[in-house]
Amino acid sequence: MNAHTGLDAPPLRRSDADGVCTLVLDRPRARNALSDATIALLHETLGAVAADRSVRCVVLAAEGPAFCAGHDLKEMTARRADADRGRAYFEDLMRRCSAMMQAIVALPQPVIAAVEGVATAAGCQLVATCDLAVAGEGARFATPGVHIGLFCSTPMVALSRNLAPKHAMEMLLLAEPVDAREAYRLSLVNRVVPAGEALATADALARSIAGRSTLTVATGKRAFYRQAEMGLSEAYDYAARVMAQNMMARDAEEGINAFVEKRPPAWEDR
Numbered sequence: 001m002n003a004h005t006g007l008d009a010p011p012l013r014r015s016d017a018d019g020v021c022t023l024v025l026d027r028p029r030a031r032n033a034l035s036d037a038t039i040a041l042l043h044e045t046l047g048a049v050a051a052d053r054s055v056r057c058v059v060l061a062a063e064g065p066a067f068c069a070g071h072d073l074k075e076m077t078a079r080r081a082d083a084d085r086g087r088a089y090f091e092d093l094m095r096r097c098s099a100m101m102q103a104i105v106a107l108p109q110p111v112i113a114a115v116e117g118v119a120t121a122a123g124c125q126l127v128a129t130c131d132l133a134v135a136g137e138g139a140r141f142a143t144p145g146v147h148i149g150l151f152c153s154t155p156m157v158a159l160s161r162n163l164a165p166k167h168a169m170e171m172l173l174l175a176e177p178v179d180a181r182e183a184y185r186l187s188l189v190n191r192v193v194p195a196g197e198a199l200a201t202a203d204a205l206a207r208s209i210a211g212r213s214t215l216t217v218a219t220g221k222r223a224f225y226r227q228a229e230m231g232l233s234e235a236y237d238y239a240a241r242v243m244a245q246n247m248m249a250r251d252a253e254e255g256i257n258a259f260v261e262k263r264p265p266a267w268e269d270r
Helices: 036-050 073-081 087-106 122-129 153-160 165-174 180-185 198-210 214-228 232-247 250-260
Strands: 012-017 020-025 057-062 066-068 111-115 118-120 132-136 140-142 191-193
Touching (some): 020 036, 087 153, 180 191, 214 250
Parallel strands (some): 057 111, 111 132, 118 140
Antiparallel strands (some): 012 020
C-alpha cells in the first residue's frame, strides 16, 4: 500500500474486489488517529457500503506502523480555547464517534479488522466493534486513558461486550499494553498471524464469507447482536422467530436442497 503524502488527501481509502470492500485508514503520520474528518468519512463510507449490494464483506485495515491511536488529542485540545472549554464539542465528538461505531454493528455485511501495530483507546474500541479481528504478531492493544486522566469510557462499551468483565476492567484500570497472543486469549481478536500478514488473512476470511448468501449472513449478524441484549427466554423466542422466517427464504430452500442433492448451492441473496 502506498501512503498518501498530500496535505488534503482523504483519511480513508476504499477499494473493492470480488465482493470484498477494503477500507484503509490513511493518516500514518498521525498514527491513524480518529480525527473529525476520519470519523465523518468512515461513517459516510459505511452508509454507502450498507446500500451497495455488490459488497458482501468488509475489511478494515490501516496504513503505516499503527492501526489506530484513538481520538486525535491535538484536535481535541485545540477546542479548550472555546468559550465552554470544549464541552459542547467533546459531547458532540463522542456522539459522532459512537454513531460511527454503531454503524459498523448495524452494517448488513460483516466487518473484519486487520490489525498491525498499535490499536489504543478508540482504536482498540474500533477493533472490538468489528465482527471479526485478525492481528499480526506485532500488534498491541491498550485502553491507556487513565494515564492521562481520561478513563476510556466509550471504548469500555465495546470492550466489555467482547471480554470477560474482569479482563475488560483490567485493561481499563491498569492500561497496560496487551500483545496479540494475549488479545487472542482474551477474545479481543480471532486469529494471530505472522507480522505483516493480517490484511491477507482478513481478506481470505472475507472472500470465504463473500461466498455465502448475503441474506443469510445479514440475518445472522443482525440477530446475533439483538439477542445478546436480551434475557435467555426472550432471546430464544426471538431467535426461533428469526430462524422460522429464515427458513422461508429462497436461499434457505436452495441451500438445503443443494445439501441433500450433494451439489454447490446457487445463491440468489433472497
